[in-house]
Amino acid sequence: MPRFADLQVSAFLDALANPEPTPGGGTAAAVAGAMGVSLLMMVAGLAKSRSGSEVERIALSEARAVLSSVRDRFTTLADADSVAYQQVMAAYRLPKDTDTEKAARKVAVQQALTAATAAPLETLRASGEAMRLASVVAEHGNRNAVSDVGVGIGLLQAAADGAIANVRINIGSLQDESFKTSASTDVDTISKRIAADAAAAKQSLES
Amino acid sequence: MPRFADLQVSAFLDALANPEPTPGGGTAAAVAGAMGVSLLMMVAGLAKSRSGSEVERIALSEARAVLSSVRDRFTTLADADSVAYQQVMAAYRLPKDTDTEKAARKVAVQQALTAATAAPLETLRASGEAMRLASVVAEHGNRNAVSDVGVGIGLLQAAADGAIANVRINIGSLQDESFKTSASTDVDTISKRIAADAAAAKQSLES
Numbered sequence: 001m002p003r004f005a006d007l008q009v010s011a012f013l014d015a016l017a018n019p020e021p022t023p024g025g026g027t028a029a030a031v032a033g034a035m036g037v038s039l040l041m042m043v044a045g046l047a048k049s050r051s052g053s054e055v056e057r058i059a060l061s062e063a064r065a066v067l068s069s070v071r072d073r074f075t076t077l078a079d080a081d082s083v084a085y086q087q088v089m090a091a092y093r094l095p096k097d098t099d100t101e102k103a104a105r106k107v108a109v110q111q112a113l114t115a116a117t118a119a120p121l122e123t124l125r126a127s128g129e130a131m132r133l134a135s136v137v138a139e140h141g142n143r144n145a146v147s148d149v150g151v152g153i154g155l156l157q158a159a160a161d162g163a164i165a166n167v168r169i170n171i172g173s174l175q176d177e178s179f180k181t182s183a184s185t186d187v188d189t190i191s192k193r194i195a196a197d198a199a200a201a202k203q204s205l206e207s
Numbered sequence: 208m209p210r211f212a213d214l215q216v217s218a219f220l221d222a223l224a225n226p227e228p229t230p231g232g233g234t235a236a237a238v239a240g241a242m243g244v245s246l247l248m249m250v251a252g253l254a255k256s257r258s259g260s261e262v263e264r265i266a267l268s269e270a271r272a273v274l275s276s277v278r279d280r281f282t283t284l285a286d287a288d289s290v291a292y293q294q295v296m297a298a299y300r301l302p303k304d305t306d307t308e309k310a311a312r313k314v315a316v317q318q319a320l321t322a323a324t325a326a327p328l329e330t331l332r333a334s335g336e337a338m339r340l341a342s343v344v345a346e347h348g349n350r351n352a353v354s355d356v357g358v359g360i361g362l363l364q365a366a367a368d369g370a371i372a373n374v375r376i377n378i379g380s381l382q383d384e385s386f387k388t389s390a391s392t393d394v395d396t397i398s399k400r401i402a403a404d405a406a407a408a409k410q411s412l413e414s
Contacts, residue, residue: 009219009238010212013278016245019252025358028242031216032362035235038223045226071220147376151232151369155239158365162358169354 004031004082005075021089026081029162030123034074036155037130039148041067043141056140063136070133073126074159077119081166084116113170117183120166127160128190131197138201146205153201160194211238211289212282228296233288236369237330241281243362244337246355248274250348263347270343277340280333281366284326288373291323320377324390327373334367335397338404345408353412360408367401 004012004027012031015023044064049056091108095101134156138149167187171180211219211234219238222230251271256263298315302308341363345356371394378387 005215005217005220007216008212009214009216010282012216013212013241013245013282016242017248017252017275017278019249019254024249024352025246025355028246028358028362032239032242032365034220035223035239038220039232039235041224042226042231045224047226068224071224075217075220145231147369147372148232150372151236151365154365154368155235158239158358158361161361162354165354165357 003075004078022082022085023078024082024085025162026085026120026123026166027078029120029159029166030074030078030081030126032155032162033123033127033130033159034071034078036134036152036159037067037071037074039152039155040130040134040137041071043145043149043152044137046142046145048142048144050140050143059136059140063133067130067133070126070130074123077123077126081116081119081123084112084119088112088116109173110175113174114176114179117167117170117174117179120163120170121183121186123163124160124167124187124190127156127163128194128197130156131160131194131201135197135201135204138204149201149205153198157194157198160191164191210282211285229289229292230285231289231292232369233292233327233330233373234285236327236366236373237281237285237288237333239362239369240330240334240337240366241278241285243341243359243366244274244278244281246359246362247337247341247344248278250352250356250359251344253349253352255349255351257347257350266343267347270340274337274340277333277337281330284330284333288323288326288330291319291326295319295323316380317382320381321383321386324374324377324381324386327370327377328390328393330370331367331374331394331397334363334370335401335404337363338367338401338408342404342408342411345411356408356412360405364401364405367398371398 004023016028041064044060044067049060091105091112094105094108096105134149134153141149164187167183171183174180211230214222223235248271251267251274256267298312298319301312301315303312341356341360348356374390374394378390381387
C-alpha cells in the first residue's frame with residue numbers, strides 16, 4: 001500500500017470515494033488533523049506575531065516545532081488506520097469450519113480489533129496535543145490570520161470527533177472489558193480537554 | 208500556480224504550513240469538503256445499502272452522482288480561494304502616492320475583496336448541498352459504514368464553518384452595504400439549513 005501522503009490529493013480523494021473499505025473515516029480524520037495542524041504552523045510561522053514581543057515570537061516558534069512533529073504523527077496514523085482495518089477484515093475472513101478454526105479466528109478478530117482501536121485513540125491524542133497548541137497560536141498569532149486559526153481548530157475538532165466515532169465502533173465488538181473501560185475513559189478525558197482548549201482558543205481569537 | 212488537487216498530499220500540507228498567505232483556511236476548508244464528500248461517495252457506492260431495497264439502491268446511486276459533481280466544485284474552489292486572496296494582496300500593494308492612485312487602489316481592493324467573498328460563499332453553498340445528500344446517505348447507507356458517514360458529516364461541518372469565517376472576515380473590510388447584507392443573509396440561511404440537515408443525518412445514523 002502506498003503512503004497516503006505520497007498520493008496526489010486527487011488520487012487520495014478517489015481512494016476515499018472508492019467503495020473499497022480502506023481508506024475510510026479513520027484515515028480521513030488523521031489527514032484532517034494534519035491539515036488543521038498545517039494551518040496552525042502557517043500562523044505560528046508568520047513574521048509578525050500578535051504583540052510583536054520577543055517572548056511571543058519564542059512561544060510561537062516552539063509551538064511550530066511541536067506542531068510539526070504532531071503533523072508527522074497524523075500522517076503516519078493515516079496509514080496505520082487503514083492497515084489496522086485491513087487486518088480486521090483479514091481476521092474476519094479466516095476459516096471457521098472446525099471448532100479449532102473458530103477459536104483461532106475469534107482470537108485473531110479480537111487482536112485485530114484491539115489494534116484497530118489503538119489507531120484512532122492515537123489520532124485522538126494527537127488532536128488533543130494539537131488543540132492545546134491551537135490555544136497558544138490563537139493567543140499569540142497575528143490578528144490578520146484569525147480565520148486561518150479558526151479553520152484549523154474546526155479541522156482538529158473534526159479529526160477528534162472522527163477518531164472518537166472510530167474508537168466507539170470498534171469498542172462495540174471488543175470483549176476485553178478492562179481494555180474497553182480504559183479506552184472509554186481515555187476518550188472521555190481527552191475529549192473534555194479538547195473541548196476546553198478549543199473554547200479557550202476561540203475566546204482568544206475573539207479578544 | 209499548480210492545481211492543489213495535482214499536488215501530493217504531503218506537498219499540499221507543506222504549502223498550507225508555509226508562512227506564505229496562500230493556500231490558507233479557505234483552501235483547506237474546500238479540501239475538507241472534498242474529503243467529506245468522498246467518504247459519503249464511498250458509502251453511497253457500497254454494494255449493500257441499509258435495507259437492500261431497489262428504491263434505496265437508486266437513491267444512493269443518484270446521491271453518489273450528485274456528490275461527485277459537488278466534489279468537483281470543492282476542488283475548483285480550493286484553487287479559486289487562493290487565487291482570489293492573491294488578488295486581494297495584489298490590490299493592497301498598488302501604489303497610493305497620489306489621490307488618483309489612492310482612488311484606483313480603493314476600487315481595486317473593494318473589487319478583489321468582493322471576489323474573495325464569493326469563493327467561500329460558494330464553498331458554503333457546496334457544503335450545504337453535500338450536507339443535504341449526507342442525510343440521504345445516512346438514512347439509506349449500509350449500517351457498517353456509520354462511522355464513515357459520521358466523519359464525512361464532521362468534515363462538511365468544518366468546511367462550512369471555515370467558509371463562514373472567511374466570508375465574515377472579508378465582509379468586515381467591504382463597503383458595499385447591499386452586498387454585505389445579501390452575503391450575511393445567505394450565510395444565515397444556508398448555515399441554518401446545514402445545521403438542520405446535519406442533525407437529521409446524525410439522527411438517521413443512530414436509528
